Amino acid sequence: MSDESAQPVARPRGGVALPERLRSPWWELTRRLLLAFAILAVTVLLVWFDRNGYHDSNDASGKLSLVDAFYYTTVTLSTTGYGDIAPVAAHSRLLNAIVVTPMRIAFLALLIGTTLEVLASRSREIFRISRWRKHMGHHVVIVGYGTKGRSAVETLVNNGQDRERIVVVDPSASALQDAHADGLAVITGDATRRDVLQRAGVDSADQVIITTDRDDSNVLATLTVRQLNPSAYIVAAAREQENAPLMKQSGANSVITSSDAVGRLLGLSSLSPTLGAVMEDLLTYGEGLEVAERPLLVNEVGKQPQRLPDQVIAVVRDEKVFRYFDPVVSQLARGDRLVVVRPAKELPWAPRPGTHDEDFAEEG
Template sequence: MPETPASRSVPGQLKLPARNRSPWWELTRRLLLAVGILVFTFLLVYLDRGGYRDHGSQLEHKVNAPDALYYATVTLSTTGYGDITPVAEHSRLINAFIITPLRIGFLVLLIGTTLEVLATQGRESFRVARWRKHMDHHVVIVGYGTKGRSAAETLVNNGVDKESIVVVDPSNIALGEAHTDGLAVVTGDATRREVLRRAGVDHAEQVIITAARDDTTVLATLTVRQLNPTTYIVAAVREADNVPLVRQSGADSVVTSSDAVGRLLGLSSVSPTLGAVMEDLLTYGEGLEVAERDLLVSELGKAPQSLPDQVIAVVRDEKVYRYYEPTVTQLARGDRLIVVRPAKELPWAPRPGTHDEVQADEA
């Protein structure tokens, strides 16, 4: 199917997800409406044929069915030859208050494609302006391949609103997939400042970079960090040798995709059961989940091992400690817990039965 100007994406242009309707459905709908107006007008004139006269023939006579169809056609198309006219008072009133609005509706259908394009552009501009006005502290995902889609799905499954996620990708295929998933998209190269500004990187809370190449990841990380010195940047690289370079570029967290997959493959080979557990932890919605939650008032002063959740780490003063380290033998106000819990529970929520308890940092 050839690419049309309306469907072609402009680099750096923000595109919000929209409802997609089949063009054949739209065409059929318009044709049925046009035929319906024509048939209704024909019946209106034919049933009131006594109020019309045909002045175009040599002998004036009342209109018949072909005359009524002819009058309806030339009237709705605004041709109006004047050979058939309403002569009765009620017929003229019907023309003024019924047939004239039908004529306007028929004309709107004839030029509906142009009007729809203009209206769509206007609505899109309004939606983008409204989106930018209310967008703040959102998440930008650079690249919408396998890793980008998985990151977006994980964010949504963990309570992040789809409207607060923006995808940056130069591919029209990725644009269509992101729109299908209900996400806003900025098409363009993520290493360009203008493209990232359109995505609102300068006031984004987090930026996830999943570029296909490590050199692109480095450049995108540098550009994002220059535009927003405080945002939290998570970057994915293919090779472990590039991790220090990406960190120096400004990434707060770097994930090595090839090493992670390699470790999982190795674990699955050495211990199939351990590999199955690790895969379970990485799969959302089934079995076990790794989650981070706030500390509850009732948990202050306790050891991590004594809590109902399986605590594997404690976050204190922005630093992560293993649950067995002496520094966190007693939990303190402001701590956050990294836990393993059933997938059926909300990852960010306290344990069931404690949802009404006060969190430690709110007491």
């Protein structure tokens, strides 16, 4: 899941915001090791060119060879310091003080600091993933993080869904980056594979939204999800209307035909620009009007849908949807749920203002 850094960061308006450069910890370790070897090589050459200023007590002549220079450099940078080779000339000692000593500090910082950083980051990531898997359940899985997937997540979050209870499944690197930027956990892989969906916790999810760009992939993903979780509520997107019945047969509870819906909205807008504007308003979150579902209140039992403060357009009874004018729901009963049109400033799932403290008219 997202960590503390997933919170949005305020940036100056008009400023340049470059994407964060994410690198593998092992790549970073390799880069720093190469830098450490470069420090080692430079120090060896420095000692070798100044070899006349050093004395080797283990050699009769006291002079240094290239191997001696490498040996002295390694024991010096590692702070071992056996003392058998030492700078004797004044300029050699000065060079050790102002050049070799800083190189020794940098060498140790690269090796020890980088190793600790890699181990700590890996351990921290493993712990975070383990904790996330332990607490994951009753969440929402979004298959595909394109335009439709992002819009679905935005709608869920705006209606009270916790971001930490949303898991994205997508094979692309761009979707991974976008979802992480939105503070979402991501499972990278093909959602038609059982092992990928199992890593996303589909078997314990409450809802699964399938929004890939291919109808055949959506059908196969729906079948796999339904096999893993017979009770999950599955919403699938279909590009073509002719594929919608196949998705429902595959186990989808609801199928949204994107091309058909867009075509109808375009047709309505051409016939009546005003009607098209109203439909667009209903589909846009946070502005003007909203379509919402809410439970029935105790004081609303027995009333007609047309008599309520909310503009009721449908009634959900026994998992079936009835239009507000259907004789079956001419009188509202306990357990009913209302589909209403209301101002966007009101919480979509809440009763009308002023009735928040009233009891819901649930069955039993």
